[in-house]
Amino acid sequence: xxxxxxxxxxxxxxxxxxxxxxxxLTVLAAASxxxxxxxxxxxERYSFAGSDQLALQIRQGEPxxxxxxxxxxxxxxxxxxxxxxxxxxxATNRLIVLVPKSNPAHIKSVYDLRRPRVKxxxxxxxxxxxxxxxxxxxxxxxxxxxxKNVVSEETDVKGIVSKVAxxxxxxGFVYRTDAKPVASATRTIPLPAWAQPPIRYELAVVKxxxxxxxxxxFIRKVLSKRGRLLLARAxxxxxxxx
Amino acid sequence: MRAPFAAxxxxxxxxxxxxxxxxxxxxxxxxxxxxxIGALGHGVTRDALLVSLKTSAIAxxxxxxxxxxxxxxxxxxxxxxxxxxxxxxxxxxVLPPAVAGIALLxxxxxxxxxxxxxxxxxxxxxxxxxxxxxxxAFVESPFYVRGAIAAFEGVDATLLDAARTLGAAPGRVFAxxxxxxxxxxxxxxxxxxxxxxxxxxxxxxxxAGSLQGVTQTLPLAIYAQFEQNFDTALAISGLFIVVGAVLxxxxxxxxxxxxxSIFRSRFAISTSS
Numbered sequence: 001x002x003x004x005x006x007x008x009x010x011x012x013x014x015x016x017x018x019x020x021x022x023x024x025l026t027v028l029a030a031a032s033x034x035x036x037x038x039x040x041x042x043x044e045r046y047s048f049a050g051s052d053q054l055a056l057q058i059r060q061g062e063p064x065x066x067x068x069x070x071x072x073x074x075x076x077x078x079x080x081x082x083x084x085x086x087x088x089x090x091a092t093n094r095l096i097v098l099v100p101k102s103n104p105a106h107i108k109s110v111y112d113l114r115r116p117r118v119k120x121x122x123x124x125x126x127x128x129x130x131x132x133x134x135x136x137x138x139x140x141x142x143x144x145x146x147x148k149n150v151v152s153e154e155t156d157v158k159g160i161v162s163k164v165a166x167x168x169x170x171x172g173f174v175y176r177t178d179a180k181p182v183a184s185a186t187r188t189i190p191l192p193a194w195a196q197p198p199i200r201y202e203l204a205v206v207k208x209x210x211x212x213x214x215x216x217x218f219i220r221k222v223l224s225k226r227g228r229l230l231l232a233r234a235x236x237x238x239x240x241x242x
Numbered sequence: 243m244r245a246p247f248a249a250x251x252x253x254x255x256x257x258x259x260x261x262x263x264x265x266x267x268x269x270x271x272x273x274x275x276x277x278x279i280g281a282l283g284h285g286v287t288r289d290a291l292l293v294s295l296k297t298s299a300i301a302x303x304x305x306x307x308x309x310x311x312x313x314x315x316x317x318x319x320x321x322x323x324x325x326x327x328x329x330x331x332x333x334x335x336v337l338p339p340a341v342a343g344i345a346l347l348x349x350x351x352x353x354x355x356x357x358x359x360x361x362x363x364x365x366x367x368x369x370x371x372x373x374x375x376x377x378x379a380f381v382e383s384p385f386y387v388r389g390a391i392a393a394f395e396g397v398d399a400t401l402l403d404a405a406r407t408l409g410a411a412p413g414r415v416f417a418x419x420x421x422x423x424x425x426x427x428x429x430x431x432x433x434x435x436x437x438x439x440x441x442x443x444x445x446x447x448x449x450a451g452s453l454q455g456v457t458q459t460l461p462l463a464i465y466a467q468f469e470q471n472f473d474t475a476l477a478i479s480g481l482f483i484v485v486g487a488v489l490x491x492x493x494x495x496x497x498x499x500x501x502x503s504i505f506r507s508r509f510a511i512s513t514s515s
Contacts, residue, residue, distance in 0.1 A: 119369060151368075151451060152450075152451025153451075154451070155452065
Protein backbone atom coordinates (compact mmCIF):
# COMPACT_ATOMS: atom_id res chain seq x y z
CA UNK A 1 0.00 0.00 0.00
CA UNK A 2 2.77 2.36 0.97
CA UNK A 3 4.62 1.49 -2.24
CA UNK A 4 1.53 2.31 -4.27
CA UNK A 5 1.25 5.69 -2.59
CA UNK A 6 4.90 6.35 -3.34
CA UNK A 7 4.36 5.51 -7.00
CA UNK A 8 1.35 7.80 -7.14
CA UNK A 9 3.40 10.60 -5.62
CA UNK A 10 6.11 10.03 -8.22
CA UNK A 11 3.60 10.24 -11.04
CA UNK A 12 2.13 13.39 -9.54
CA UNK A 13 5.61 14.88 -9.40
CA UNK A 14 6.42 13.85 -12.94
CA UNK A 15 3.26 15.29 -14.48
CA UNK A 16 3.77 18.97 -13.74
CA UNK A 17 7.46 18.56 -14.55
CA UNK A 18 6.57 17.51 -18.09
CA UNK A 19 4.44 20.60 -18.43
CA UNK A 20 7.26 22.92 -17.46
CA UNK A 21 9.00 24.91 -20.16
CA UNK A 22 11.84 23.05 -21.89
CA UNK A 23 10.44 19.56 -21.28
CA UNK A 24 10.70 17.46 -24.44
CA LEU A 25 7.65 17.29 -26.67
CA THR A 26 6.41 14.03 -28.17
CA VAL A 27 6.60 14.33 -31.95
CA LEU A 28 5.01 11.63 -34.11
CA ALA A 29 6.65 11.89 -37.53
CA ALA A 30 6.75 10.08 -40.86
CA ALA A 31 9.64 7.64 -41.28
CA SER A 32 11.11 9.64 -44.17
CA UNK A 33 11.79 12.50 -41.73
CA UNK A 34 13.96 10.32 -39.49
CA UNK A 35 17.26 12.02 -40.17
CA UNK A 36 16.14 15.60 -40.74
CA UNK A 37 13.81 16.46 -37.81
CA UNK A 38 16.31 15.71 -35.01
CA UNK A 39 18.75 17.94 -36.85
CA UNK A 40 16.27 20.79 -36.74
CA UNK A 41 15.42 20.22 -33.07
CA UNK A 42 17.37 17.59 -31.16
CA UNK A 43 15.63 18.15 -27.83
CA GLU A 44 12.32 16.39 -28.46
CA ARG A 45 11.11 12.80 -28.16
CA TYR A 46 10.51 11.47 -31.67
CA SER A 47 8.51 8.46 -32.76
CA PHE A 48 9.10 7.70 -36.43
CA ALA A 49 6.76 5.32 -38.25
CA GLY A 50 4.41 5.10 -41.22
CA SER A 51 2.10 8.14 -41.33
CA ASP A 52 -1.00 5.94 -41.35
CA GLN A 53 0.14 4.08 -38.25
CA LEU A 54 0.83 7.35 -36.41
CA ALA A 55 -2.59 8.69 -37.39
CA LEU A 56 -4.12 5.60 -35.82
CA GLN A 57 -2.17 6.20 -32.61
CA ILE A 58 -3.51 9.76 -32.42
CA ARG A 59 -7.04 8.48 -32.95
CA GLN A 60 -6.56 6.04 -30.09
CA GLY A 61 -5.57 8.90 -27.82
CA GLU A 62 -1.90 8.19 -27.40
CA PRO A 63 -0.28 11.22 -25.78
CA UNK A 64 1.43 13.33 -28.45
CA UNK A 65 2.09 16.99 -29.07
CA UNK A 66 2.99 17.29 -32.77
CA UNK A 67 2.14 15.16 -35.79
CA UNK A 68 4.17 15.37 -39.01
CA UNK A 69 2.83 13.26 -41.89
CA UNK A 70 4.12 12.37 -45.35
CA UNK A 71 0.76 13.08 -46.95
CA UNK A 72 -1.98 15.66 -46.32
CA UNK A 73 -4.44 12.78 -46.46
CA UNK A 74 -3.80 11.86 -42.82
CA UNK A 75 -3.46 15.33 -41.31
CA UNK A 76 -6.52 16.77 -43.04
CA UNK A 77 -8.71 13.87 -41.96
CA UNK A 78 -7.60 14.19 -38.34
CA UNK A 79 -8.15 17.97 -38.55
CA UNK A 80 -11.69 17.42 -39.84
CA UNK A 81 -12.36 15.10 -36.95
CA UNK A 82 -11.18 17.70 -34.45
CA UNK A 83 -8.06 15.89 -33.32
CA UNK A 84 -5.51 18.34 -34.77
CA UNK A 85 -5.17 22.08 -35.05
CA UNK A 86 -4.93 23.46 -38.58
CA UNK A 87 -2.10 21.62 -40.41
CA UNK A 88 0.54 23.45 -42.44
CA UNK A 89 2.62 22.25 -45.36
CA UNK A 90 6.31 22.34 -44.37
CA ALA A 91 8.05 20.26 -47.03
CA THR A 92 7.53 18.63 -50.39
CA ASN A 93 9.19 15.73 -52.07
CA ARG A 94 9.74 14.69 -55.67
CA LEU A 95 9.94 11.45 -57.50
CA ILE A 96 13.14 10.49 -59.27
CA VAL A 97 14.40 7.50 -61.18
CA LEU A 98 17.22 5.71 -59.38
CA VAL A 99 19.70 3.66 -61.43
CA PRO A 100 22.81 1.70 -60.37
CA LYS A 101 26.08 3.62 -60.62
CA SER A 102 27.18 1.40 -63.54
CA ASN A 103 23.84 2.11 -65.25
CA PRO A 104 23.77 -1.23 -67.11
CA ALA A 105 20.69 -0.34 -69.15
CA HIS A 106 22.13 3.07 -70.19
CA ILE A 107 19.15 5.02 -68.88
CA LYS A 108 19.50 8.72 -69.68
CA SER A 109 15.90 9.84 -69.33
CA VAL A 110 12.66 8.38 -68.05
CA TYR A 111 11.64 7.71 -71.64
CA ASP A 112 14.47 5.14 -71.94
CA LEU A 113 12.51 3.02 -69.47
CA ARG A 114 10.18 2.14 -72.34
CA ARG A 115 12.89 0.10 -74.08
CA PRO A 116 12.27 -3.65 -73.94
CA ARG A 117 13.97 -5.75 -71.25
CA VAL A 118 14.86 -2.86 -68.93
CA LYS A 119 14.34 -4.21 -65.40
CA UNK A 120 12.26 -1.74 -63.41
CA UNK A 121 11.26 -1.94 -59.75
CA UNK A 122 8.31 0.11 -58.47
CA UNK A 123 6.24 0.33 -55.30
CA UNK A 124 3.15 -1.82 -54.89
CA UNK A 125 -0.12 -0.05 -55.67
CA UNK A 126 -1.05 -0.35 -51.99
CA UNK A 127 1.71 1.99 -50.73
CA UNK A 128 2.12 5.77 -51.34
CA UNK A 129 5.31 5.45 -53.41
CA UNK A 130 3.52 3.02 -55.73
CA UNK A 131 0.50 5.30 -56.04
CA UNK A 132 2.67 8.34 -56.85
CA UNK A 133 4.69 6.32 -59.39
CA UNK A 134 1.54 5.29 -61.24
CA UNK A 135 0.39 8.91 -61.25
CA UNK A 136 3.58 10.18 -62.82
CA UNK A 137 3.66 7.39 -65.41
CA UNK A 138 0.11 8.29 -66.38
CA UNK A 139 1.02 11.97 -66.65
CA UNK A 140 3.99 11.06 -68.87
CA UNK A 141 1.81 8.79 -70.98
CA UNK A 142 4.20 5.84 -70.72
CA UNK A 143 2.28 3.60 -68.30
CA UNK A 144 1.82 0.66 -70.69
CA UNK A 145 5.41 0.47 -71.92
CA UNK A 146 6.96 0.88 -68.48
CA UNK A 147 4.54 -1.54 -66.78
CA LYS A 148 5.67 -4.24 -69.23
CA ASN A 149 9.21 -3.85 -67.86
CA VAL A 150 8.29 -3.95 -64.16
CA VAL A 151 9.98 -6.96 -62.58
CA SER A 152 8.95 -6.33 -58.98
CA GLU A 153 6.38 -4.37 -56.97
CA GLU A 154 7.90 -3.73 -53.58
CA THR A 155 5.92 -3.11 -50.43
CA ASP A 156 8.16 -0.30 -49.25
CA VAL A 157 10.61 2.17 -50.66
CA LYS A 158 13.58 0.44 -48.98
CA GLY A 159 13.00 -2.65 -51.14
CA ILE A 160 13.19 -0.52 -54.29
CA VAL A 161 16.30 1.38 -53.21
CA SER A 162 18.21 -1.77 -52.19
CA LYS A 163 17.43 -3.69 -55.38
CA VAL A 164 18.71 -0.79 -57.49
CA ALA A 165 21.72 -0.11 -55.26
CA UNK A 166 22.68 -3.81 -55.44
CA UNK A 167 22.59 -3.62 -59.23
CA UNK A 168 19.89 -6.29 -59.59
CA UNK A 169 17.39 -3.89 -61.13
CA UNK A 170 18.14 -1.39 -63.90
CA UNK A 171 15.95 1.37 -62.48
CA GLY A 172 13.47 2.18 -59.74
CA PHE A 173 11.07 4.99 -58.88
CA VAL A 174 11.78 6.48 -55.44
CA TYR A 175 11.56 9.77 -53.53
CA ARG A 176 14.39 12.21 -54.10
CA THR A 177 15.26 12.09 -50.39
CA ASP A 178 15.77 8.30 -50.52
CA ALA A 179 18.63 8.65 -52.98
CA LYS A 180 20.95 10.51 -50.60
CA PRO A 181 22.02 7.58 -48.39
CA VAL A 182 22.90 5.41 -51.43
CA ALA A 183 24.54 8.17 -53.45
CA SER A 184 27.80 6.20 -53.73
CA ALA A 185 26.15 3.20 -55.42
CA THR A 186 23.54 4.92 -57.54
CA ARG A 187 22.77 7.78 -59.90
CA THR A 188 19.57 9.74 -60.08
CA ILE A 189 17.64 10.73 -63.16
CA PRO A 190 15.26 13.63 -62.64
CA LEU A 191 11.63 13.43 -63.68
CA PRO A 192 9.96 16.39 -65.39
CA ALA A 193 8.46 18.87 -62.94
CA TRP A 194 5.24 19.18 -64.95
CA ALA A 195 4.49 15.49 -64.47
CA GLN A 196 5.22 15.35 -60.73
CA PRO A 197 2.28 14.51 -58.46
CA PRO A 198 2.06 16.78 -55.41
CA ILE A 199 3.87 15.06 -52.52
CA ARG A 200 3.31 17.27 -49.48
CA TYR A 201 4.36 16.88 -45.87
CA GLU A 202 2.15 18.52 -43.27
CA LEU A 203 2.48 19.03 -39.56
CA ALA A 204 0.08 20.17 -36.88
CA VAL A 205 -0.37 20.56 -33.13
CA VAL A 206 -2.30 17.69 -31.57
CA LYS A 207 -5.42 19.15 -29.93
CA UNK A 208 -5.18 16.91 -26.89
CA UNK A 209 -1.61 18.10 -26.23
CA UNK A 210 -0.89 19.59 -22.82
CA UNK A 211 1.93 21.71 -24.24
CA UNK A 212 0.25 23.42 -27.14
CA UNK A 213 2.33 26.60 -26.89
CA UNK A 214 5.58 24.61 -26.98
CA UNK A 215 4.22 22.50 -29.85
CA UNK A 216 3.41 25.62 -31.84
CA UNK A 217 6.94 26.87 -31.16
CA PHE A 218 8.32 23.58 -32.50
CA ILE A 219 6.34 24.04 -35.72
CA ARG A 220 7.67 27.59 -36.04
CA LYS A 221 11.17 26.17 -35.66
CA VAL A 222 10.58 23.73 -38.54
CA LEU A 223 9.18 26.53 -40.69
CA SER A 224 12.03 28.90 -39.79
CA LYS A 225 14.83 29.85 -42.14
CA ARG A 226 17.18 27.35 -40.49
CA GLY A 227 14.59 24.57 -40.52
CA ARG A 228 13.90 25.15 -44.20
CA LEU A 229 17.61 25.16 -44.98
CA LEU A 230 18.10 21.80 -43.23
CA LEU A 231 15.08 20.33 -45.01
CA ALA A 232 16.40 21.53 -48.35
CA ARG A 233 19.81 20.07 -47.55
CA ALA A 234 18.17 16.67 -46.94
CA UNK A 235 16.66 16.87 -50.41
CA UNK A 236 13.16 18.08 -49.52
CA UNK A 237 11.45 20.89 -51.30
CA UNK A 238 10.33 23.73 -49.07
CA UNK A 239 7.23 25.84 -49.71
CA UNK A 240 7.62 29.62 -50.02
CA UNK A 241 7.95 31.44 -46.70
CA UNK A 242 4.75 33.10 -45.56
CA MET B 243 2.23 -31.44 -2.14
CA ARG B 244 1.33 -33.40 -5.24
CA ALA B 245 -1.91 -31.56 -5.92
CA PRO B 246 -0.37 -28.06 -6.24
CA PHE B 247 2.22 -29.43 -8.64
CA ALA B 248 -0.43 -31.07 -10.79
CA ALA B 249 -2.39 -27.84 -10.75
CA UNK B 250 0.68 -25.88 -11.82
CA UNK B 251 1.30 -28.32 -14.66
CA UNK B 252 -2.29 -28.05 -15.80
CA UNK B 253 -2.16 -24.25 -15.62
CA UNK B 254 1.09 -24.10 -17.62
CA UNK B 255 -0.36 -26.38 -20.27
CA UNK B 256 -3.53 -24.33 -20.45
CA UNK B 257 -1.55 -21.09 -20.82
CA UNK B 258 0.66 -22.57 -23.54
CA UNK B 259 -2.35 -23.93 -25.43
CA UNK B 260 -4.29 -20.69 -25.16
CA UNK B 261 -1.30 -18.67 -26.33
CA UNK B 262 -0.82 -20.86 -29.39
CA UNK B 263 -4.46 -21.39 -30.28
CA UNK B 264 -5.93 -17.97 -29.59
CA UNK B 265 -4.27 -16.01 -32.45
CA UNK B 266 -5.04 -18.81 -34.90
CA UNK B 267 -8.65 -19.00 -33.77
CA UNK B 268 -8.92 -15.19 -33.91
CA UNK B 269 -8.36 -15.27 -37.66
CA UNK B 270 -11.43 -17.43 -38.13
CA UNK B 271 -13.46 -15.19 -35.86
CA UNK B 272 -12.80 -12.41 -38.36
CA UNK B 273 -13.09 -14.44 -41.56
CA UNK B 274 -16.31 -16.38 -42.08
CA UNK B 275 -15.61 -19.57 -44.11
CA UNK B 276 -17.68 -18.15 -46.97
CA UNK B 277 -15.31 -15.19 -47.31
CA UNK B 278 -12.37 -17.58 -47.25
CA ILE B 279 -13.63 -19.26 -50.40
CA GLY B 280 -14.65 -15.89 -51.86
CA ALA B 281 -11.13 -14.53 -51.34
CA LEU B 282 -9.70 -17.40 -53.35
CA GLY B 283 -11.47 -16.00 -56.38
CA HIS B 284 -9.95 -12.54 -55.76
CA GLY B 285 -7.42 -11.79 -58.54
CA VAL B 286 -4.42 -11.23 -56.27
CA THR B 287 -5.11 -14.33 -54.18
CA ARG B 288 -5.76 -16.58 -57.16
CA ASP B 289 -2.57 -15.48 -58.90
CA ALA B 290 -0.55 -15.87 -55.70
CA LEU B 291 -2.04 -19.32 -55.11
CA LEU B 292 -1.05 -20.44 -58.62
CA VAL B 293 2.47 -19.03 -58.25
CA SER B 294 2.84 -20.68 -54.83
CA LEU B 295 1.56 -24.06 -56.03
CA LYS B 296 3.75 -24.07 -59.13
CA THR B 297 6.99 -22.92 -57.51
CA SER B 298 6.49 -25.10 -54.41
CA ALA B 299 5.76 -28.17 -56.54
CA ILE B 300 8.89 -27.70 -58.65
CA ALA B 301 11.09 -26.87 -55.66
CA UNK B 302 9.71 -29.78 -53.67
CA UNK B 303 10.21 -32.24 -56.54
CA UNK B 304 13.86 -31.12 -56.82
CA UNK B 305 14.38 -31.42 -53.08
CA UNK B 306 12.90 -34.95 -53.00
CA UNK B 307 14.83 -36.06 -56.07
CA UNK B 308 18.21 -34.83 -54.87
CA UNK B 309 17.64 -34.89 -51.11
CA UNK B 310 16.54 -38.53 -50.80
CA UNK B 311 19.70 -40.17 -52.23
CA UNK B 312 21.85 -37.59 -50.43
CA UNK B 313 20.15 -38.37 -47.13
CA UNK B 314 20.60 -42.13 -47.78
CA UNK B 315 24.33 -41.67 -48.28
CA UNK B 316 24.69 -39.42 -45.23
CA UNK B 317 22.72 -41.86 -43.09
CA UNK B 318 24.59 -45.03 -44.13
CA UNK B 319 28.16 -43.95 -44.74
CA UNK B 320 30.60 -43.03 -42.01
CA UNK B 321 33.38 -40.82 -43.33
CA UNK B 322 35.75 -38.10 -42.19
CA UNK B 323 34.05 -34.73 -41.94
CA UNK B 324 30.56 -36.26 -41.86
CA UNK B 325 29.61 -34.07 -38.90
CA UNK B 326 30.73 -31.03 -40.86
CA UNK B 327 28.64 -32.04 -43.88
CA UNK B 328 25.62 -32.63 -41.65
CA UNK B 329 26.07 -29.18 -40.12
CA UNK B 330 26.33 -27.57 -43.55
CA UNK B 331 23.13 -29.27 -44.65
CA UNK B 332 21.35 -27.95 -41.57
CA UNK B 333 22.78 -24.44 -41.77
CA UNK B 334 19.87 -22.86 -43.69
CA UNK B 335 17.64 -24.10 -40.86
CA VAL B 336 19.17 -21.70 -38.38
CA LEU B 337 19.62 -18.77 -40.77
CA PRO B 338 17.07 -15.98 -40.86
CA PRO B 339 15.31 -16.19 -44.26
CA ALA B 340 16.51 -12.67 -45.04
CA VAL B 341 20.09 -13.95 -44.80
CA ALA B 342 19.17 -16.75 -47.19
CA GLY B 343 17.86 -14.13 -49.63
CA ILE B 344 21.03 -12.06 -49.40
CA ALA B 345 23.15 -15.20 -49.80
CA LEU B 346 21.22 -16.25 -52.91
CA LEU B 347 21.65 -12.76 -54.36
CA UNK B 348 25.37 -12.88 -53.61
CA UNK B 349 25.60 -16.21 -55.43
CA UNK B 350 23.10 -15.99 -58.28
CA UNK B 351 22.39 -12.25 -58.53
CA UNK B 352 23.32 -10.30 -61.61
CA UNK B 353 26.43 -8.97 -59.90
CA UNK B 354 26.79 -12.13 -57.78
CA UNK B 355 29.40 -14.87 -57.78
CA UNK B 356 27.87 -16.87 -60.65
CA UNK B 357 25.87 -13.97 -62.08
CA UNK B 358 28.39 -13.11 -64.78
CA UNK B 359 28.73 -16.73 -65.92
CA UNK B 360 24.97 -17.23 -65.99
CA UNK B 361 24.51 -13.93 -67.79
CA UNK B 362 27.00 -15.00 -70.46
CA UNK B 363 24.84 -18.01 -71.32
CA UNK B 364 21.71 -15.87 -71.28
CA UNK B 365 20.33 -16.86 -67.86
CA UNK B 366 19.15 -14.20 -65.43
CA UNK B 367 17.64 -15.53 -62.26
CA UNK B 368 16.53 -12.62 -60.04
CA UNK B 369 12.91 -11.50 -60.49
CA UNK B 370 11.93 -14.77 -62.21
CA UNK B 371 9.98 -17.79 -61.02
CA UNK B 372 13.27 -19.68 -61.08
CA UNK B 373 14.40 -17.34 -58.29
CA UNK B 374 11.33 -18.25 -56.24
CA UNK B 375 12.03 -21.95 -56.81
CA UNK B 376 15.65 -21.52 -55.69
CA UNK B 377 14.61 -19.56 -52.59
CA UNK B 378 11.97 -22.12 -51.62
CA ALA B 379 14.29 -25.09 -52.27
CA PHE B 380 17.12 -23.48 -50.30
CA VAL B 381 14.96 -22.82 -47.28
CA GLU B 382 12.96 -26.06 -47.23
CA SER B 383 15.65 -28.61 -48.15
CA PRO B 384 17.26 -28.88 -44.69
CA PHE B 385 13.85 -29.72 -43.21
CA TYR B 386 13.55 -32.63 -45.62
CA VAL B 387 17.16 -33.85 -45.60
CA ARG B 388 17.34 -33.78 -41.82
CA GLY B 389 14.17 -35.84 -41.45
CA ALA B 390 15.19 -38.18 -44.27
CA ILE B 391 18.58 -38.89 -42.67
CA ALA B 392 16.83 -39.79 -39.42
CA ALA B 393 14.39 -41.99 -41.33
CA PHE B 394 17.15 -43.90 -43.11
CA GLU B 395 19.13 -44.22 -39.87
CA GLY B 396 16.05 -45.82 -38.34
CA VAL B 397 16.10 -48.61 -40.93
CA ASP B 398 17.55 -51.83 -39.52
CA ALA B 399 20.94 -52.21 -41.24
CA THR B 400 20.82 -56.00 -41.02
CA LEU B 401 17.85 -56.01 -43.40
CA LEU B 402 19.86 -54.05 -45.97
CA ASP B 403 22.84 -56.39 -45.49
CA ALA B 404 20.57 -59.39 -45.84
CA ALA B 405 19.21 -58.07 -49.12
CA ARG B 406 22.72 -57.55 -50.39
CA THR B 407 23.93 -61.02 -49.37
CA LEU B 408 20.91 -62.42 -51.18
CA GLY B 409 22.32 -60.79 -54.32
CA ALA B 410 20.40 -57.53 -54.64
CA ALA B 411 22.34 -54.73 -56.34
CA PRO B 412 22.84 -51.53 -54.27
CA GLY B 413 20.25 -49.69 -56.36
CA ARG B 414 17.73 -52.45 -55.75
CA VAL B 415 18.47 -52.46 -52.01
CA PHE B 416 17.81 -48.71 -51.92
CA ALA B 417 14.62 -48.82 -53.96
CA UNK B 418 13.03 -52.03 -52.69
CA UNK B 419 14.20 -52.23 -49.09
CA UNK B 420 15.48 -48.91 -47.69
CA UNK B 421 12.87 -46.65 -49.32
CA UNK B 422 9.78 -48.62 -48.27
CA UNK B 423 11.09 -49.08 -44.73
CA UNK B 424 11.87 -45.37 -44.37
CA UNK B 425 8.66 -44.27 -46.10
CA UNK B 426 6.91 -43.07 -42.94
CA UNK B 427 9.76 -40.82 -41.86
CA UNK B 428 10.33 -39.60 -45.39
CA UNK B 429 6.67 -38.65 -45.73
CA UNK B 430 6.76 -36.73 -42.45
CA UNK B 431 9.91 -34.87 -43.45
CA UNK B 432 8.46 -34.19 -46.88
CA UNK B 433 5.26 -32.70 -45.45
CA UNK B 434 7.16 -30.46 -43.03
CA UNK B 435 9.47 -29.24 -45.79
CA UNK B 436 6.54 -28.60 -48.11
CA UNK B 437 4.75 -26.53 -45.47
CA UNK B 438 7.90 -24.56 -44.74
CA UNK B 439 8.43 -23.96 -48.47
CA UNK B 440 4.87 -22.73 -48.97
CA UNK B 441 5.35 -20.22 -46.18
CA UNK B 442 8.68 -18.90 -47.47
CA UNK B 443 8.80 -15.11 -47.34
CA UNK B 444 12.10 -13.42 -46.52
CA UNK B 445 14.38 -15.08 -49.05
CA UNK B 446 11.77 -14.73 -51.79
CA UNK B 447 11.09 -11.01 -51.34
CA UNK B 448 14.81 -10.24 -51.31
CA UNK B 449 15.95 -12.58 -54.08
CA ALA B 450 12.92 -12.79 -56.37
CA GLY B 451 11.04 -9.57 -55.65
CA SER B 452 7.27 -9.49 -55.77
CA LEU B 453 5.18 -9.26 -58.93
CA GLN B 454 1.60 -10.44 -59.16
CA GLY B 455 1.28 -13.57 -61.28
CA VAL B 456 5.05 -14.02 -61.59
CA THR B 457 6.90 -14.01 -58.29
CA GLN B 458 4.23 -12.98 -55.76
CA THR B 459 3.61 -16.06 -53.64
CA LEU B 460 0.87 -16.33 -51.00
CA PRO B 461 3.01 -15.00 -48.12
CA LEU B 462 4.12 -12.03 -50.22
CA ALA B 463 0.50 -11.37 -51.15
CA ILE B 464 -0.45 -11.33 -47.46
CA TYR B 465 2.21 -8.72 -46.82
CA ALA B 466 1.23 -6.59 -49.80
CA GLN B 467 -2.46 -6.77 -48.99
CA PHE B 468 -2.45 -6.26 -45.26
CA GLU B 469 -1.80 -2.54 -45.49
CA GLN B 470 -4.85 -1.88 -47.62
CA ASN B 471 -6.95 -4.99 -47.75
CA PHE B 472 -6.80 -6.56 -44.34
CA ASP B 473 -9.70 -8.91 -45.11
CA THR B 474 -7.86 -10.44 -48.07
CA ALA B 475 -4.75 -10.84 -45.93
CA LEU B 476 -6.88 -12.54 -43.26
CA ALA B 477 -8.45 -14.86 -45.81
CA ILE B 478 -5.08 -15.96 -47.20
CA SER B 479 -3.87 -16.49 -43.64
CA GLY B 480 -6.93 -18.64 -43.00
CA LEU B 481 -6.09 -20.66 -46.10
CA PHE B 482 -2.59 -21.30 -44.75
CA ILE B 483 -3.96 -22.51 -41.45
CA VAL B 484 -6.29 -24.92 -43.21
CA VAL B 485 -3.50 -26.27 -45.44
CA GLY B 486 -1.13 -26.59 -42.46
CA ALA B 487 -3.75 -28.36 -40.37
CA VAL B 488 -4.52 -30.78 -43.21
CA LEU B 489 -0.82 -31.61 -43.57
CA UNK B 490 -0.38 -32.20 -39.83
CA UNK B 491 -3.52 -34.30 -39.52
CA UNK B 492 -2.43 -36.36 -42.55
CA UNK B 493 0.90 -36.99 -40.81
CA UNK B 494 -0.84 -38.12 -37.62
CA UNK B 495 -3.13 -40.39 -39.60
CA UNK B 496 -0.35 -41.84 -41.72
CA UNK B 497 0.60 -44.68 -39.27
CA UNK B 498 -3.03 -45.75 -39.29
CA UNK B 499 -3.08 -45.96 -43.09
CA UNK B 500 0.13 -47.91 -42.97
CA UNK B 501 -1.17 -50.24 -40.33
CA UNK B 502 -4.38 -50.75 -42.30
CA SER B 503 -2.52 -51.47 -45.53
CA ILE B 504 -0.19 -53.99 -43.82
CA PHE B 505 -3.17 -55.61 -42.24
CA ARG B 506 -4.94 -55.78 -45.61
CA SER B 507 -1.91 -57.25 -47.38
CA ARG B 508 -1.44 -59.92 -44.67
CA PHE B 509 -5.08 -60.71 -44.92
CA ALA B 510 -4.86 -60.93 -48.71
CA ILE B 511 -1.89 -63.32 -48.50
CA SER B 512 -3.62 -65.56 -46.00
CA THR B 513 -6.73 -65.87 -48.14
CA SER B 514 -4.83 -66.51 -51.35
CA SER B 515 -2.73 -69.30 -49.85
